[in-house]
Amino acid sequence: MKKTTQEKPGLEKSDILKMCICGGCPTYMDCGTQGKATETTFCMSDAGKSGCITEENGCLCGACHVKIQMKLKNIYFCTKWSEDVQNA
Ligand code: SF4
Ligand code: SF4
Secondary structure, eight states, X not given: OOOOBOOBTTBOHHHHHHHOOGGGOTTOOOGGGGXXXXXXXXXXXXXXXXXXXXXXXXXXXXXXXXXXXXXXXXXXXXXXXOHHHHHO
C-alpha cells in the first residue's frame, strides 16, 4: 500500500519525515522486510494504517515533536489510522 505524507501548516513534509520516531517504537515493523513499502508518519497518512503492523506494543507518538507541535489528539496511528480518520 502506497503511503503519502500530507503537508500541514507549520511543518513541511520533509520536517515531519525527519521528526517521526516510529522507527524506534516497540510496535513498529518495517513492512519493507515483507516486500511492501517502508512506512512512517502514519499520523499524516492519507492511505490508511500500516500494511503490516497489527500488534500494539506501546506507542512513542506522545513523545514526538510532530504530535506536540501539531497538537494531535490520538496515538497508534499505524493501527488505528491517521489523525484525520480517528477524529472523523
Ligand atoms: S506522531 Fe507518531 S506517527 Fe506521527 S510523525 Fe510522530 S511518531 Fe510518527
Ligand atoms: S504510530 Fe505510534 S505505535 Fe505506531 S509505530 Fe508510530 S510510534 Fe509506534
